Amino acid sequence: MAIISIIAFAIITIGAFAFFFVKAKEIYRNIQLGQKEDLTDQPGKRLTNMLLIALGQKKMFRLTIPAILHLFIYVAFLITQIELIEIFIDGFTGQHRLLFHLFRDTLNSGFLTGLYTFTISFIEVLSILALLATFAFLARRNLLKIPRFLKSELNGWPKLDANIILIAEIYLVTCIFMMNGGDVAREIVATGESPYGFLISGNIVGPALSGLSLEVLNVIERIGWWGHIIGVLGFIVYLPYSKHLHIMLAFPNTYFGRLKPRGEISNMPAITKEIKMMMDPNADPYAAPADGAEAAPGKFGAKDIQDLSWKNLLDAYSCTECGRCTDACPANQTGKLLSPRKIMMDTRDRMQEVGKNIKTHGPDFIDNKQLLKDYITVEELRACTTCQACVQECPINIDPLDIIVQLRRALIMEDSNSPEEWNLMFSNIENNAAPWQFSQQDRDKWAKELTQ
Amino acid sequence: MELKVPTMAELAAEGRTPEILFWVGCAGSFDQRAIKVTNAFVKILNHLNINFAILGKEEACTGDPAKRAGNEFVFQMAALQNIEILNAYQVRKIVTTCPHCFNILKNEYSNLGGAYEVVHHSQYLQELIDQGKLKVEGGGTFKGKKITFHDSCYLGRANEVYEAPRAVLEALDADLVEMKTAKSKGLCCGAGGAQMFKEEERGNQRVNQKRAEQAVETGAEIVAVGCPFCMTMLSDGTTEKAPGKVKVFDIVELLVQGKGL
Structure with missing residues (x-):
């Protein structure tokens, strides 16, 4: 059973990254x-x-309010990547919470176990903030009459694209809490207490789910785990078709931004050459261009x-x-x-x-x-x-x-x-x-x- | 006061070079309203005995409207001819009352062979005030009067000059109020990008009407500008929106009034 799950995990992971790589090359070529x-x-x-x-x-x-809401989703996105490290390790090894057990049982390190618990708790808090921001964004896009979201160029795919990603965000956060909460709850059901001190799953979601049977909780935890990683990989596959490419391209785009004063519109060197020739009484308009001179633009x-x-x-x-x-x-x-x-x-x-x-x-x-x-x-x-x-x-x-x-x-x-x-x-x-x-x-x- | 407006050619004939070249611009030379701004600035220059000159008949359009419309040929023809003249007079520092001339001379002439220190008159006036050369004695005409300043795109966003014109207004002891959108968020008057020279495209309002609404909403009696095109646009807009209630002046005109020159 474990080997099938490892193979399935490897296929979807490698497939998603390979697909993204092919699309990224296309984007690079287009640029x-x-x-x-x-x-x-x-x-x-x-x-x-x-x-x-x-x-x-x-x-x-x-714009303060959208900036704060965006910041929640942005930071949650960045920090959640840490959790992915363990998901990938678990997925490829067929283990469960390998890092947690490594830190607590093998290394017996209170510090690393604490750090692990803190990180997951931090991700959970950010996930809730991101979830709130997502609902606010859905309302801004679909309920509130905000002029910039009502312009005709957004009709059709662009509007759908924006909503898809917001709904995917809700899906991902739900999966995180199914995964962590299911894990906590089944430990409570099986042993009476949970070894995970996660802030939200450990205190709210887990205890709330602990009335369910072990079988159901196992399913919930697995749906959460697989749902989350499939969601993340799906996002990678989706990215090249979406405006959400900005999460990556914002970095090169700001790096390569023009550094001239905003008011400066670049001069066209090809025209300078033409005019200098016109103003020069000794210029031969029929002369062949000098070696190495740039050809006239099309x-x-x-x-x-x-x-x-x-x-x-x-x-x-x-x-x-x-x-x-x-x-x-x-x-x-x-x-x-x-x-x-x-x-x-x-x-x-x-x-x-x-x-x-x-x-x-x-x-x-x-x-x-x-x-x-x-x-x-x-x-x-x-x-x-x-x-x-x-x-x-x-x-x-x-x-x-x-x-x-x-x-x-x-x-x-x-x-x-x-x-x-x-x-x-x-x-x-x-x-x-x-x-x-x-x-x-x-x-x-x-x-x-x-x-x- | 006897006013003097020497030209570069006259000074050159006497073997003299001025400290600054006052680039008057097309509007400042030909537009009846903008000429009053030119005159006001000349009064300040004369009042402080500043060694300046104009190019006079040798000045020509910088080519800005042609460039922004997309006609790079006409722009560069004008620019290269202007640069020949400016370089022949060994001009080092230019001051102009037009943000469009200011921007293009400062940013777009330099890599065509014309590198000068270019300042807008608001910056020049601020400098004179800061140095204590230009003083406005207290309790002037504008004390406590509500004035709002309209940022020109080519002074503000384009070159990030936001404080200099405001510093001039503050020196007048005026009650400076800001519009709904100001500084880097300031709304355009509608003239830039060669719009000044054609009818606006189809829409539900003219840009200057919208900006004039914002200006009138402040309750200011005076709208201060630093650009001859903004002057035209906002004069038209405010006359339409609140006839007789709001007056549009260039900052240097207010300064001249404040000093009673």
Whole structure:
């Protein structure tokens, strides 16, 4: 019996991790579809950002209540991993609470046994806090009318995805208490007292269950144990399909975040080269590019995910669709079509689609679709005021504005798709050195009038 | 007071270089309302005998609206020409009353060959106040008056200048009140990203109406700004929302009024 359970455990564990590894490779390959960009300078500053923003959740606390609720689930998730160590050991060896017995019986260490009891108790307390947070989150998503959870881009899968994970959280916590509580109760039934001093299972759940028969308690404990590990492995398999990928990608995403001032929009070196050539009377426009010179870019700006930087694509996979960006967006607040969250979701969906095409039809397949227009409309792009509120609010430093600007560039410089008023503004800047139709000769008129 | 507004060319002809270049900007040069802000800043500069100059006819648009609209060509054409002129005059320090000029000169000109120390006039004024050069004698016009400050995106979030403009208002002894969203959470006025130069997209409200609502809700009599585009947007918005009740001024205008210059 034990050998069958060990084999079953090994198969599902290895299977789940292998599946995740294959999907993770696909995600990595999809991110590599983007343009190269070196984001490895100043490692110290990057590490600090990662520790403060991803590990330390610093930017989450711009909204206090959701930050505290999220923190409960986050810390519970992190700390519960400790319990998994024993579950894996037990699963592969066919033992029961091997660490506990090792600490108490073999090593006879009061300290380690105490530490074990403390850790499980701590996990139990965090599990209750996480459970409370989960109920609060379910209410926030489904009962309370919180605007950022009611936007149309969440209809369908994204909303279901969020609820699935919350329900899975309830399931996992239930399993933990079935496992620990069942264990305590059957010890009480069998020997009169439990050797486990777990805070909640030992004092509440276990005693409450101890009226049941030993057979039933054995089943409860096993359902809890297997249910928990199957839940955890199921979560790993589910992760690549879900916004919950942020639990991993938040770390690289904050590490590789751009370190420039928020207001800076990068210059395009390819254009600098063109203009310098235009301004240089000795330049030969027909000359072959010098050896080692970069080839001219295929296009100016971005029309599809391959034109974006790999960091934009990592941003898209890291997004957990919380909608703080959209909530802060002045365009969205005043009823415009633009939603920065949708920009990120569209980028990810298009990237998934391109990835799927590569997998089924090979790397050269063209599906005659692109991010610009097929996913993100001109009207959305036009509504952006570049105010950076979306960038400011993102808890893990995602930059929707960077994508918006790159798509705008392609609209203007590739498609000459520009509102008439903007065309006028462009030609005024070129011809009159001001966005309005005033003569440059009148630029100091105010000064003459002031000093007269 | 006799006001002087020398140009870089005039000073160069006399073999002099000014301490700072006052970058006036397009709005500050041509927009009737923004010109009043330009004038106010010139009054302060003259009052303190600061050795400054403007580029005058040699100044040109920084290219900011073109860049934010997506026209990198027009932006870089403008930028590279401006950089040639700025470098020819060996400009080191620039002060400007426009956050858009401030941001782009500070952050986006540097890797095109134009590295300057660039400050917004709020920072410059704060510096003068801190050094004790600029004093507002107590009990001025604004003592106890409710003033709210609107953070410009390109001053605030973009470059994290939140305190300097507030320090100027505090020097006026005003009762500074904050809007529902302020500082890093401050709502945009609706002009950025070249929106100033086109109609807004379809929606249920204009952005400036929303921001004006927040400003009026504070009960302040004066909305202080530090940007010519925010000035236009909020003047329109507050006039619509609370006609005749709220006035919009740039911080330097308030300073000039406070000092009675």
